[in-house]
Amino acid sequence: MSKTVKHKTADTPPSRRMPNRDIRPFFEKLAATIDEPVTELNYGSNFELLIAVILSAQATDISVNIATDQLYPVANTPEAILALGEEGLKAYIKNIGLFNAKAKNVIKTCRDLIEKFDSTVPDNRKDLESLAGVGRKTANVVLNTAFGQPTMAVDTHIFRVGNRTGLATGKNVLIVENKLVERIPDDYIVDAHHYLILHGRYTCQARTPKCGACPVYDECMFKDKAAFLEL
The missing domain is CATH 1.10.1670.10 (Helix-hairpin-Helix base-excision DNA repair enzymes (C-terminal))
Incomplete structure (x- = not known):
């Protein structure tokens, strides 16, 4: 054929x-x-999963894992990533497609998690989808993988x-x-x-x-x- x-x-x-x-x-x-x-994404907490899934949009799990394997030992909480700042975060995720937009979204998400959700990843669709870079598909992944929802x-x-x-x-x-x-x-x-x-x-x-x-x-x-x- x-x-x-x-x-x-x-x-x-x-x-x-x-x-x-x-x-x-x-x-x-x-x-x-x-x-x-x-999932084939590397993560050790609900927050790490959320960030990895945001980064994985239009990118391979392999490229995300390469980035987060370097990022998470340095910053794996909303406070720590927010402290890196947008430019500091870009240094870790520059191998991922659309890294400029993703860095902006991740920083916004970290700020909202701190200010609105006590640094805790929400376990419901409405709150998850209120975060920057989180659409229906990303919310579904987090709800399913982190919280066991159907x-x-x-x-x-x-x-x-x-x-x-x-x-x-x-x-x-x-x-x-x-x-x-x-x-x-x-x-x-x-x-x-x-x-x-x-x-x-x-x-x-x-x-x-x-x-x-x-x-x-x-x-x-x-x-x-x-x-x-x-x-």
């Missing part, structure tokens, strides 16, 4: 919705192959996996998010975000999905999956 064909078929949403009967086996198989459904943060990987497999099809992230929350069994919903993102990152990749190594091949509704069996 030519590269052009792969690009076209891999990015085409499935034509059918995954049957309800296949959803539990889908997650059972992901759980059997993904030992640790956790939220679904739909990034590019999860959007792709939801559409391609037929688990949750939709033209925008909010539609996919709502369908995922509605369809995923209650006992998998907390870990589902990480199951899906890791599956999308390492197996159900964008241009060349590794269908031959996919644990949920039978449940997946991707109409061209047979063409990628050798990958």
Whole structure:
């Protein structure tokens, strides 16, 4: 198969919705192959997680970890990062895309955490989304990872996996998010975000999905999956 064909078929949403009967086996198989459904961002506190997620927008977890592995030993509280100042913070995060805007947002967030939330990361969407650089997706990640809430943060990987497999099809992230929350069994919903993102990152990749190594091949509704069996 030519590269052009792969690009076209891999990015085409499935034509059918995954049957309800296949959803539990889908997650059972992901759980059997993904030992640790956790974020790949390095963090040691809710605050460190929040900052790492803000920095991760349009950037790789690897680049964020490189930066925070240097930053957090020096400053890992709202007070300490605020003391660095915007320029001081930039020196640590300059390897991350959009670091100028992110430095500004992180400083504003640290100030608001101190002044409005007693230096504590909020555990509710309204307060989280009031912070600079925190949108719905970032709030969902923090609520899920830090507080164990059944939220679904739909990034590019999860959007792709939801559409391609037929688990949750939709033209925008909010539609996919709502369908995922509605369809995923209650006992998998907390870990589902990480199951899906890791599956999308390492197996159900964008241009060349590794269908031959996919644990949920039978449940997946991707109409061209047979063409990628050798990958």
